[in-house]
Amino acid sequence: MRVELLWWEGCSSFPETIAEVREALSEEGVDPDGLELREVETDEEAARERFPGSPTIRIDGEDVLPPAEDEPYALTCRVYRLRDGRFSPTPDPADVRAAIRRAKEKQ
């Protein structure tokens, strides 16, 4: 399983996202040290990486919470909704765990 976390330094949420993804991986029995961290630094990189904002978490190439199809690629902070409806700069850890489980089932 390939787990990537793409981040941009203009959004301060990446340290807590790294911790939450590593914790989710551990809880689901996946080596947290395998998490790949990739910084996106320019608009050109954002377009090339199809980066809708920071943080973006992909498992085997699939976004754990796919953005809308018309979401632009940009250096920006991504807006997530927690399961209780609140806005958040980081995804709900339950959604990350669910994505990990789905990826495991495909293996």
Place this chain on the structure above:
Amino acid sequence: MTLAVGQEAADFTLPDTYGRGHSLPKGRPAVVVFTCNHCPYALAWHDRIVDVARDYEDVSFFAINPNDAERYPADSAEAMRERVERDGGWPLPYLRDESQEVARAYGARTTPHVFVVDAERTVRYAGAPDADYRDPGQNAAWLRAALDAVLAGEDPERAETEPVGCSVKWRQ
């Protein structure tokens, strides 16, 4: 550099989502919040700030969006108007700082970045609305405490805090 507590707040006249101009009042406390549409921190704190605006009738409130709308179209004047209309109106005007001069005058660093200004236009609080964007129960406690102090003619116990949010998107 961010306006420090004790410094004079910069005056402004900016258009709201209907094109009406709004200025910093004289003789009345005010809250100036730099905010925007696209930032998750600003969105997470938005309802708490709106609640404060509803609760403090003797204070003028202004939400100011200074972000570069060319690179961040979600922060355009049109998108701002659509958001206010979608919400059924806000209890505070949502102002567009197209030139970014007001944001520069205040030294706004993030969205949100909150400034409390007293009736003499002196900055009395600058920083975050409260300690945790994730916890609605915080209820913008730092902002409320600063307002309570200013309205009582006292110095806020916590006058400056670290603003938390997305960086202001300056034109390049």
